[in-house]
Amino acid sequence: xxxxxxxxxxxxxxxxxxxxxxxxxxxxxxxxxxxxxxxxxxxxxxxxxxxxxxxxxxxxxxxxxxxxxxxxxxxxxxxxxxxxxxxxxxxxxxxxxxxxxxxxxxxxxxxxxxxxxxxxxxxxxxxxxxxxxxxxxxxxxxxxxxxxxxxxxxxxxxxxxxxxxxxxxxxxxxxxxxxxxxxxxxxxxxxxxxxxxxxxxxxxxxxxxxxxxxxxxxxxxxxxxxxxxxxxxxxxxxxxxxxxxxxxxxxxxxxxxxxxxxxxxxxxxxxxxxxxxxxxxxxxxxxxxxxxxxxxxxxxxxxxxxxxxxxxxxxxxxxxxxxxxxxxxxxxxxxxxxxxxxxxxxxxxxxxxxxxxxxxxxxxxxxxxxxxxxxxxxxxxxxxxxxxxxxxxxxxxxxxxxxxxxxxxxxxxxxxxxxxxxxxxxxxxxxxxxxxxxxxxxxxxxxxxxxxxxxxxxxxxxxxxxxxxxxxxxxxxxxxxxxxxx
Amino acid sequence: xxxxxxxxxxxxxxxxxxxxxxxxxxxxxxxxxxxxxxxxxxxxxxxxxxxxxxxxxxxxxxxxxxxxxxxxxxxxxxxxxxxxxxxxxxxxxxxxxx
Numbered sequence: 266x267x268x269x270x271x272x273x274x275x276x277x278x279x280x281x282x283x284x285x286x287x288x289x290x291x292x293x294x295x296x297x298x299x300x301x302x303x304x305x306x307x308x309x310x311x312x313x314x315x316x317x318x319x320x321x322x323x324x325x326x327x328x329x330x331x332x333x334x335x336x337x338x339x340x341x342x343x344x345x346x347x348x349x350x351x352x353x354x355x356x357x358x359x360x361x362x363x364x365x366x367x368x369x370x371x372x373x374x375x376x377x378x379x380x381x382x383x384x385x386x387x388x389x390x391x392x393x394x395x396x397x398x399x400x401x402x403x404x405x406x407x408x409x410x411x412x413x414x415x416x417x418x419x420x421x422x423x424x425x426x427x428x429x430x431x432x433x434x435x436x437x438x439x440x441x442x443x444x445x446x447x448x449x450x451x452x453x454x455x456x457x458x459x460x461x462x463x464x465x466x467x468x469x470x471x472x473x474x475x476x477x478x479x480x481x482x483x484x485x486x487x488x489x490x491x492x493x494x495x496x497x498x499x500x501x502x503x504x505x506x507x508x509x510x511x512x513x514x515x516x517x518x519x520x521x522x523x524x525x526x527x528x529x530x531x532x533x534x535x536x537x538x539x540x541x542x543x544x545x546x547x548x549x550x551x552x553x554x555x556x557x558x559x560x561x562x563x564x565x566x567x568x569x570x571x572x573x574x575x576x577x578x579x580x581x582x583x584x585x586x587x588x589x590x591x592x593x594x595x596x597x598x599x600x601x602x603x604x605x606x607x608x609x610x611x612x613x614x615x616x617x618x619x620x621x622x623x624x625x626x627x628x629x630x631x632x633x634x635x636x637x638x639x640x641x642x643x644x645x646x647x648x649x650x651x652x653x654x655x656x657x658x659x660x661x662x663x664x665x666x667x668x669x670x671x672x673x674x675x676x677x678x679x680x681x682x683x684x685x686x687x688x689x690x691x692x693x694x695x696x697x698x699x700x701x702x703x704x705x706x707x708x709x710x711x712x713x714x715x716x717x718x719x720x721x722x723x724x725x726x727x728x729x730x731x732x733x734x735x736x737x738x739x740x741x742x743x744x745x746x747x748x749x750x751x
Numbered sequence: 752x753x754x755x756x757x758x759x760x761x762x763x764x765x766x767x768x769x770x771x772x773x774x775x776x777x778x779x780x781x782x783x784x785x786x787x788x789x790x791x792x793x794x795x796x797x798x799x800x801x802x803x804x805x806x807x808x809x810x811x812x813x814x815x816x817x818x819x820x821x822x823x824x825x826x827x828x829x830x831x832x833x834x835x836x837x838x839x840x841x842x843x844x845x846x847x848x849x
Binding site for chain 2: 365626
């Protein structure tokens with residue numbers, strides 16, 4: 266393997282700036298790695314080698330001209346739910362199998378403007394609904410640490426691609442944990458910023474009050490670097506807030522003395538928590554104490570209700586968002602329809618996979634006449650209680666911490682027939698989306714040889730403190746430098 | 752909350768989803784189990800709790816209503832399953848009355 270593909274973004278950036286390698290060499294190293302391992306890992310739905318090399322050459326030429334840009338010449342992968350102009354964007358679904366977006370998502374446009382190179386589009390559970398990539402209509406991605414196990418999901422393709430060095434970093438999306446959980450299961454860093462921090466324009470919608478773009482990287486500094494490029498106001502997305510974007514890399518001081526860290530009691534006491542995961546988290550708490558953090562317990566009394574709240578609200582929003590797939594303006598159209606109503610039903614029946622249909626059905630039911638108050642409105646009210654739990658915790662501490670996933674990577678096929686079991690994979694991540702908070706998963710050890718993730722959660726808009734704590738922890742350990750033997 | 756086959760068929764009709772008979776039975780069981788799990792929310796007294804539709808408390812975001820370039824018609828139609836003369840083609844929507 267060419268070692269260039271193993272670099273972090275900031276390491277590669279330094280080499281490029283010193284003229285010690287070229288963007289073409291970096292890109293060729295990633296493409297060679299894709300060639301080498303993709304047959305077993307299967308992280309990408311679409312690889313775009315010609316486009317990548319063209320962008321890399323342009324980046325090298327720009328550098329020769331004396332131009333600079335924050336990500337100039339750095340090769341990344343993009344989750345296949347983010348629209349890429351001229352490059353097929355499938356959402357892991359038959360219904361969009363041949364869809365070619367006529368425009369870029371804002372985050373993709375920002376990557377391009379920052380000089381990044383796009384290697385391709387990564388696998389995802391269909392419409393980002395899932396925790397394992399097993400709901401992809403095309404294939405299941407494998408965990409680079411154990412090829413019989415899932416990489417997590419829904420951004421499992423992006424997480425596996427980063428962990429297997431098939432790219433330097435990747436974009437994902439996180440509606441209920443879809444960046445943080447696969448990052449944990451693949452032993453890398455996954456950041457979901459505050460709801461409203463990054464534009465969702467061109468992110469093909471799943472649940473709009475929860476969806477947020479996130480990053481999958483080899484270390485915390487790369488997460489800060491990408492957030493600086495991607496965050497900020499966008500006139501095309503009224504939820505992309507006009508809030509100042511600080512220089513996040515400047516927050517990585519390594520000094521966390523005196524900061525208050527809250528350990529979530531209910532999460533550590535959860536009966537579903539794997540003992541190996543619990544041990545790794547306990548060890549991490551000791552490390553954080555020795556770094557000078559003031560560690561105390563906090564309580565989120567409504568923790569047990571987060572899962573049912575999420576699985577009413579997200580499907581309700583999905584049932585509305587996915588009404589647009591009707592076989593008329595784009596995407597798959599079923600043959601043989603007698604009239605327009607028949608066309609809609611046949612197209613959607615044949616074009617969507619089982620989990621998407623299940624959530625559309627669940628959401629339609631929760632919103633239907635006679636059940637709206639009992640399910641949807643009730644869930645929205647309990648969502649308020651979940652947010653208030655965090656508000657109270659943040660009166661006492663600066664950052665809260667807990668496991669990212671209750672278990673390490675599970676076996677392919679193990680949970681796929683039982684939707685409730687699959688939903689439990691998200692038990693520690695979804696409340697963060699319900700409350701709109703920023704969260705990051707960083708590697709904190711191994712359980713039975715599989716990576717474990719530690720989740721830090723910050724106050725709204727305070728990614729700077731979140732990254733500062735995650736960075737200090739990372740620098741005090743060497744878990745993030747471990748690589749799977751592929 | 753136990754759903755009947757008729758419930759599932761009604762939801763599928765509302766959602767415009769054609770389901771195979773075996774899917775109807777599978778969803779009847781699975782949705783019943785999920786709704787049963789969701790019933791634990793009823794334990795909580797939320798009489799005085801306002802609902803949260805989204806978490807960031809913004810007011811409406813306004814902008815000037817200015818004419819700006821839009822996507823070219825041919826690019827938009829390029830993804831259509833069937834298009835003709837600048838239109839999307841669909842099967843019959845309204846029957847002609849004799």
